[in-house]
């Protein structure tokens with residue numbers, strides 16, 4: 001009995017608290033705990049075999065009321081009213097529709113107001129909230145950890161397991177605190193923080209851990225910014241990322257379609273306030289990052305850990321002490337068609353992609369629109385703006401952002417994963433170079449032979465204006481030298497030239 | 500999952516080592532949306548050859564595969580197990596298996612029985628002497644009998660127990676279904692519900 005009390009008062013981390021509150025059966029002798037899943041998100045790519053498994057075994061889907069599906073990976077971003085041209089994409093989506101209908105799962109199909117990238121849909125509906133467990137057959141499920149939820153990606157057998165039992169047998173994760181202190185300079189964003197973290201700890205640095213992002217720089221971020229950071233925890237190899245819930249979180253959730261109301265809301269908030277990591281709780285590892293001197297960040301290689309400040313040059317592999325790292329850097333530079341020592345800012349791009357579950361929320365679109373408003377796009381660059389969900393698209397249109405982007409010369413598309421992974425027709429051609437607000441710069445990720453530089457929405461916007469990798473700081477510099485990039489000026493100049 | 504205690508079926512010799520998951524099922528078949536119907540994809544690269552063992556008369560109906568060492572190495576694709584299962588295999592004998600393949604097999608009721616390399620050679624000889632001969636696998640005794648030859652195999656206790664009970668992960672979890680139900684009864688009403696609000 002005394003032992004029990006001792007266990008209960010031990011200071012715990014946020015992750016431990018959420019875990020403990022979901023243990024259905026505590027595993028003995030190193031066996032896994034059976035963990036209850038509050039919310040199961042489903043999309044067309046990783047669900048068909050799981051539904052099939054249920055059918056084969058004659059099992060029902062245990063909790064359709066905790067399951068929700070959307071179409072995102074394969075969906076086109078143009079002509080969404082027409083039949084999907086690619087037959088494999090079409091079949092995957094049609095299969096999801098048949099399965100959802102058969103098992104009674106709520107599905108948001110292409111054309112529906114709530115359709116969109118699965119990790120944008122959960123939060124916007126108010127389904128993602130603090131203190132819950134969220135899974136999805138998709139590694140970027142870590143996004144939802146921004147609310148103080150325990151959220152992670154799972155494989156197809158596990159998808160079936162959750163469908164059948166609403167639980168998963170899991171061994172506890174280790175915990176790592178990532179403390180980011182200080183005030184971000186204007187022009188520096190959440191994306192730059194997480195790219196800097198990954199460059200610091202490496203793409204395997206988080207393996208086996210749940211990362212808890214804390215510190216004043218994290219506290220001052222909006223929910224969108226926190227989602228960007230948790231989204232990319234997986235790129236550091238972590239199982240999940242989390243941020244303790246606070247007033248910012250509560251305000252974001254409050255009033256959304258599925259947010260608790262009345263007495264439920266009060267009970268929820270009272271509980272949510274108990275979740276932040278206790279004073280004196282011990283993490284298995286800790287990392288510190290100073291946000292004060294952070295600058296816009298950009299990747300130069302083919303994994304998200306290969307990044308530098310935008311003001312720096314392409315690194316020299318020869319200067320890397322680790323032989324594996326050096327070999328990887330050499331391979332990456334060859335694939336990327338880059339020469340060591342080239343200033344990152346001199347690198348011209350063909351495409352700018354503003355989208356993906358990392359940076360396609362309304363705040364991301366607003367920030368980028370603010371930069372390009374009234375400006376003229378660089379001639380050789382095409383820019384795709386792909387809202388994360390149909391609702392984000394509608395919101396943006398209500399604010400006139402679509403007009404700003406189109407006046408600028410960007411393409412305004414329908415919602416989905418799009419060029420993040422190019423499962424739909426939005427792909428890079430071989431050798432094309434892209435400044436992308438997405439999360440993975442793997443070889444061929446955005447199209448066979450395509451070259452990806454991961455950037456923030458602000459950098460994406462500035463790059464679209466200048467045609468080379470750039471940040472809003474470069475625009476300020478240009479302005480101080482009398483170069484404004486204004487659309488108006490150009491058209492005046494063109495008119496004069498025409499006379 | 501079907502219970503596996505003893506099983507008798509035609510054995511097919513696959514006299515190759517290092518049969519990786521890309522050989523078992525090439526990547527192009529991973530685009531499918533089903534978990535069944537992979538029988539045509541099994542060893543697709545080799546099945547073009549009419550002389551390939553599974554294309555020959557007595558082995559077309561084989562249900563036990565007797566393979567060389569390091570079977571099922573490579574990628575984590577569960578499709579490799581699905582393809583073997585869909586073709587009709589209930590067991591694979593080899594002296595060494597890829598780790599993930601072995602784990603995936605146990606999820607799908609396919610027995611990955613580890614047999615000494617010398618004993619595999621004896622089983623191959625017995626099959627060669629009498630093509631189409633049936634082997635009997637006894638999971639309780641951990642033995643394989645073919646004609647008058649009996650050899651042992653190893654498998655870890657937990658997997659053996661699960662196979663004998665016919666328990667997949669889901670079935671195992673559902674043994675605690677009452678605890679899940681109890682947990683659900685305690686679940687606070689503020690927690691998310693996906694069904695349309697109105």
Ligand code: SF4
Pocket residue numbers: 072073117118119138140356357358416417420421438439
């Ligand atoms: S936007 Fe990209 S990373 Fe996000 S879910 Fe879609 S494909 Fe995955």
